[in-house]
Amino acid sequence: MAMPKLAHTPAAQDKLRSLGILALNGMFDEMDAVGVLRYAVSDVLPGDLAIVSSFGADSAVLLHLVAQVDPSMPVYFLQTGKHFTETLDYVETLKKHLGLINVHAIHPSPDDVKRFDPTGNLWETDPDSCCHIRKTEPLEPITEQYGGWVTGRKRFQTRERGVLPHFELTSDDRIKVNPLAYFTDADVNQYKIDHGLPEHPLFGKGYKSIGCAPCTSVVAEGEDPRAGRWRGLNKKECGIHFDFNGAIASPMTAATKPTLWKDGGFIADPFHEWTEADEPATASYKHVPLPVFLANRDAFLVTQHPLGLLVVPGDNIEQVEADLGRFVSVAIKFPAFSDGRGYSTARLLSERYHYANEIRAIGDILQDQIPLMRRCGFNAFVVTHEPTREALIENRLPEVALFYQPVGTTEIPVGTRPFLRRVL
Amino acid sequence: MYRYDEFDAAFVMGRTAQFADQVKRRLSGEMTEEQFRPLRLMNGLYLQLHAYMLRIAVPYGTLSGKQMRMFAHIARTYDRGYGHFTTRQNIQFNWPRLKDIPAILEELASVEMHAIQTSGNCIRNVTADHFAGAAADEIIDPRPIAEILRQWSSLHPEFSYLPRKFKIAVTGAPNDRAAIRFHDIGLQAATNAAGDIGWEVWVGGGLGRTPMIGKLINSYVPNEHLLAYLESIMRVYNRYGRRDNKYKARIKILVHEEGLETIKGQVEAEFAEVRGGVLTLPAEEVDRITAYFAPPAFKTQPATKIDVAYQSIIDPAYGRWLDHNINSHREPGYVSVTISLKPVGGAPGDATDKQMDDIADIAERYGFDELRVTHEQNLVLPHVAISDLRAVYEALVATGFADGNTGLITDMICCPGLDFCALANARSIPLAQEISRKFAEPKRQAEIGELKIKISGCINACGHHHVGHIGILGVEKKGGELYQITLGGDATEQAAVGKIIGPGFEAEHVPGAIETLVDTYIARRESADETFIQAYRRLGEAPFKEALYGNA
Numbered sequence: 013m014a015m016p017k018l019a020h021t022p023a024a025q026d027k028l029r030s031l032g033i034l035a036l037n038g039m040f041d042e043m044d045a046v047g048v049l050r051y052a053v054s055d056v057l058p059g060d061l062a063i064v065s066s067f068g069a070d071s072a073v074l075l076h077l078v079a080q081v082d083p084s085m086p087v088y089f090l091q092t093g094k095h096f097t098e099t100l101d102y103v104e105t106l107k108k109h110l111g112l113i114n115v116h117a118i119h120p121s122p123d124d125v126k127r128f129d130p131t132g133n134l135w136e137t138d139p140d141s142c143c144h145i146r147k148t149e150p151l152e153p154i155t156e157q158y159g160g161w162v163t164g165r166k167r168f169q170t171r172e173r174g175v176l177p178h179f180e181l182t183s184d185d186r187i188k189v190n191p192l193a194y195f196t197d198a199d200v201n202q203y204k205i206d207h208g209l210p211e212h213p214l215f216g217k218g219y220k221s222i223g224c225a226p227c228t229s230v231v232a233e234g235e236d237p238r239a240g241r242w243r244g245l246n247k248k249e250c251g252i253h254f255d256f257n258g259a260i261a262s263p264m265t266a267a268t269k270p271t272l273w274k275d276g277g278f279i280a281d282p283f284h285e286w287t288e289a290d291e292p293a294t295a296s297y298k299h300v301p302l303p304v305f306l307a308n309r310d311a312f313l314v315t316q317h318p319l320g321l322l323v324v325p326g327d328n329i330e331q332v333e334a335d336l337g338r339f340v341s342v343a344i345k346f347p348a349f350s351d352g353r354g355y356s357t358a359r360l361l362s363e364r365y366h367y368a369n370e371i372r373a374i375g376d377i378l379q380d381q382i383p384l385m386r387r388c389g390f391n392a393f394v395v396t397h398e399p400t401r402e403a404l405i406e407n408r409l410p411e412v413a414l415f416y417q418p419v420g421t422t423e424i425p426v427g428t429r430p431f432l433r434r435v436l
Numbered sequence: 437m438y439r440y441d442e443f444d445a446a447f448v449m450g451r452t453a454q455f456a457d458q459v460k461r462r463l464s465g466e467m468t469e470e471q472f473r474p475l476r477l478m479n480g481l482y483l484q485l486h487a488y489m490l491r492i493a494v495p496y497g498t499l500s501g502k503q504m505r506m507f508a509h510i511a512r513t514y515d516r517g518y519g520h521f522t523t524r525q526n527i528q529f530n531w532p533r534l535k536d537i538p539a540i541l542e543e544l545a546s547v548e549m550h551a552i553q554t555s556g557n558c559i560r561n562v563t564a565d566h567f568a569g570a571a572a573d574e575i576i577d578p579r580p581i582a583e584i585l586r587q588w589s590s591l592h593p594e595f596s597y598l599p600r601k602f603k604i605a606v607t608g609a610p611n612d613r614a615a616i617r618f619h620d621i622g623l624q625a626a627t628n629a630a631g632d633i634g635w636e637v638w639v640g641g642g643l644g645r646t647p648m649i650g651k652l653i654n655s656y657v658p659n660e661h662l663l664a665y666l667e668s669i670m671r672v673y674n675r676y677g678r679r680d681n682k683y684k685a686r687i688k689i690l691v692h693e694e695g696l697e698t699i700k701g702q703v704e705a706e707f708a709e710v711r712g713g714v715l716t717l718p719a720e721e722v723d724r725i726t727a728y729f730a731p732p733a734f735k736t737q738p739a740t741k742i743d744v745a746y747q748s749i750i751d752p753a754y755g756r757w758l759d760h761n762i763n764s765h766r767e768p769g770y771v772s773v774t775i776s777l778k779p780v781g782g783a784p785g786d787a788t789d790k791q792m793d794d795i796a797d798i799a800e801r802y803g804f805d806e807l808r809v810t811h812e813q814n815l816v817l818p819h820v821a822i823s824d825l826r827a828v829y830e831a832l833v834a835t836g837f838a839d840g841n842t843g844l845i846t847d848m849i850c851c852p853g854l855d856f857c858a859l860a861n862a863r864s865i866p867l868a869q870e871i872s873r874k875f876a877e878p879k880r881q882a883e884i885g886e887l888k889i890k891i892s893g894c895i896n897a898c899g900h901h902h903v904g905h906i907g908i909l910g911v912e913k914k915g916g917e918l919y920q921i922t923l924g925g926d927a928t929e930q931a932a933v934g935k936i937i938g939p940g941f942e943a944e945h946v947p948g949a950i951e952t953l954v955d956t957y958i959a960r961r962e963s964a965d966e967t968f969i970q971a972y973r974r975l976g977e978a979p980f981k982e983a984l985y986g987n988a
């Protein structure tokens with residue numbers, strides 16, 4: 013994803029050079045969000061500061077601060093064209109309630125949409141590109157105009173944000189102001205109550221982190237609020253995450269420890285286990301047990317919700333060969349590490365049926381098995397065992413990097429000699 | 437002999453480092469014994485009755501003098517001065533310390549050896565005819581294919597967690613000396629109508645608590661498709677083999693329960709998918725590997741005949757040795773020599789560090805630096821010039837391994853039993869020693885002729901008792917050790933599983949019972965040329981049963 017090209021901003025640089033970012037960060041009490049924002053507006057970057065808001069479930073707090081400090085600060089809203097109507101209503105509600113007088117909707121380029129997303133389904137097949145044309149590209153010319161941005165990011169949200177300060181200098185010499193850096197989830201809720209802020213209409217319905225409609229789903233009780241975003245797509249973050257309002261474009265990492273290892277990192281798992289109460293018509297982001305799928309095949313095939321498949325030892329993957337396109341994820345269960353049937357299942361999926369989406373291993377997995385699993389086509393692992401987690405994070409899985417037998421779709425021998433040898 | 441190239445060396449080093457790390461994690465307590473178990477098993481490390489046991493692979497039973505010397509060194513440095521050669525052509529050390537294992541493996545790697553896949557539910561070390569590349573009756577040397585199978589099966593990502601262990605044996609000769617019909621997969625060289633050499637594939641043989649003779653699943657698979665065909669069998673087994681009961685988890689049970697035709701159908705369907713794919717074995721690769729097994733530089737020898745009768749008069753012990761321990765060679769002027777690890781009263785298959793060093797010397801001096809381990813727990817010098825036989829014999833006398841008893845009653849296969857093994861019901865080594873003392877007299881042995889006694893301390897049948905002409909099995913019995921006797925087993929191409937003859941015997945009565953069986957045979961045989969097993973086949977069990985139990 014292309015980074016927005018930002019202009020050189022001598023103003024911000026000079027300011028920081030004279031103040032020193034450390035000094036700035038030492039000036040305010042941790043919870044003094046208003047103080048931080050007021051100082052940013054009046055002293056650090058007067059007239060050169062803006063905010064991008066998603067008008068999501070938590071956006072009201074930051075916008076309320078803005079309204080107190082400077083109701084004429086430019087507020088940008090990414091009108092991706094994919095929002096819930098409730099969100100659009102909420103924009104109007106907040107504008108009126110808070111008295112914000114400088115709110116702008118940013119639209120994607122109609123040409124881009126026509127060219128890259130003519131059917132409107134790009135989010136499904138390639139969410140990164142969808143975000144790119146609907147968020148990153150439209151925002152780029154706007155960001156160039158300002159020396160700094162106000163964000164709603166909070167320390168508790170993610171591991172990486174554990175050290176988030178009030179003021180940050182970005183790599184392109186802009187200033188990010190994070191008034192809510194030290195706020196916890198409870199602080200946010202308390203603030204909303206204390207100030208009688210209107211809730212997003214979907215909040216009460218179980219949506220805790222609200223982005224575009226197709227990419228947002230309900231979050232279960234106790235689950236990470238962001239787990240509802242980009243569910244099932246294992247999309248980690250939007251192209252613009254690095255700079256702006258965290259609520260718009262946050263990495264899908266959870267405050268609680270995520271257990272799904274994929275693409276080199278632990279990420280929040282959008283999937284849930286299938287339960288007795290689930291219905292084929294409404295199931296979404298569930299790993300449907302293979303026999304359940306077969307028994308309700310027609311019902312599952314007519315729905316559009318992202319679905320996964322659960323395969324346990326003894327299931328015959330052949331039976332769903334024709335339906336594999338329906339699944340964004342296949343979970344292969346290892347009830348015991350010694351039960352190796354799943355290795356064959358994975359090879360059949362990836363090599364014989366050319367299934368290219370997620371194949372995840374779940375259950376009893378030893379770290380020493382992961383390298384073998386990868387070779388058989390697994391590309392995701394649900395891991396809870398702590399030493400295994402550490403080994404994954406530190407990239408020190410015990411593995412032998414050389415192997416003799418061609419396996420998988422990427423290990424096709426080149427030429428004939430030496431026939432059986434491969435090096436990872 | 438196969439020589440590692442850089443890749444093989446790096447592979448073994450990588451695996452050794454990996455295992456060293458696992459041992460470290462175990463020693464530091466980061467891993468529990470429970471978690472360590474499957475990992476150590478993949479590296480041939482067992483927990484026995486008294487200590488860890490390390491099993492080292494001798495691929496298809498072939499090794500060099502240098503490798504034998506390494507075994508001697510390990511026995512001396514890390515163990516109690518001896519090693520035990522097994523029925524799977526491997527060697528085991530019974531007393532290594534866990535902390536020494538990484539060092540041992542590193543030393544092994546320096547001579548191109550390892551313990552990979554000598555245990556665990558994976559494809560085990562591939563075994564082969566111990567006279568491979570030498571025997572006069574051979575159609576083709578099975579070792580190149582065995583080596584290719586070794587490579588293909590090493591750390592196979594799909595087949596490292598099979599329902600149960602998986603053993604493959606290969607023979608290139610019609611006289612089966614590798615017991616291929618008692619392996620999960622047995623391969624026997626076969627010639628098709630066009631005269632090309634390929635492989636008969638036998639599947640579902642095995643011993644253990646449910647002995648089964650393998651069934652012919654394909655009468656001709658060419659080299660080209662062999663890996664694809666075997667991968668098909670492995671996949672069917674991995675997916676459908678029973679995992680609910682470890683005693684029913686071997687492929688023999690799957691084949692038995694589903695029927696050969698069903699399994700064959702599944703294998704063929706799988707083969708139809710993978711045939712011609714990435715596992716297609718190029719002829720150049722077979723040639724490349726075969727080149728490693730090129731025959732040594734034989735010299736034209738004067739046409740010497742071995743005059744056993746003459747030598748027997750001059751030196752009876754040497755005569756016996758020539759009579760029994762020599763196998764005919766395809767190269768004129770040469771023979772293969774069996775080094776019997778069954779001295780009277782010894783523990784079958786055991787050798788001390790000194791003995792191993794001496795044997796390495798002999799191999800280097802007289803045997804083109806080649807040695808074999810046999811599944812009957814002996815060693816073989818595959819290529820010895822007839823003119824050197826006397827010298828070899830004398831050198832062997834000095835080692836204490838010059839008994840001319842190969843194939844005779846004292847050449848027993850015997851598992852470790854209760855002296856070492858945690859699963860044993862009864863001792864087996866002391867029993868073998870008893871029997872060998874009882875029949876120590878060479879004349880008596882010669883009179884009895886070929887007779888294979890095989891002893892297991894429990895139903896797992898590590899000692900192959902099912903295929904002994906006389907099999908002895910330690911069974912459970914309150915308060916004592918009890919042995920069951922089976923008759924009529926045969927591990928060769930005339931495969932047969934022995935039948936239990938009657939109630940078991942207390943340990944002290946077993947040698948006597950064997951004597952009764954032997955006497956019955958001698959009394960009833962048609963001539964001295966009719967062997968025990970032939971007589972048994974002709975007579976059936978009745979006379980033997982009667983002799984043992986009376987005709988009550």
Ligand code: HEM
Pocket residue numbers: 482484489521522523524528600603618641642643644645682683686850851852856857858859896897898899900
């Ligand atoms: C001392 C520790 C040992 C243990 C705990 C042990 C354990 C076992 C077990 C559990 C089986 C039965 C497997 C099955 O049929 O599913 C078995 C079979 C076998 N073992 Fe061992 N064993 C030991 C030593 C040996 C030794 C020393 C040898 C070679 C002399 C050996 C060679 C074999 C062979 C050839 C079988 C034949 C059964 C077959 O392949 O069907 N084992 N062992």
Ligand code: SF4
Pocket residue numbers: 092094135139140142143144146147223224225226227
């Ligand atoms: S949030 Fe969804 S619809 Fe909106 S831009 Fe991103 S992927 Fe596309």
Ligand code: SF4
Pocket residue numbers: 851852853854857858859860861862892893894895896897898899
């Ligand atoms: S046959 Fe039984 S007693 Fe003998 S080694 Fe095998 S498991 Fe142990």
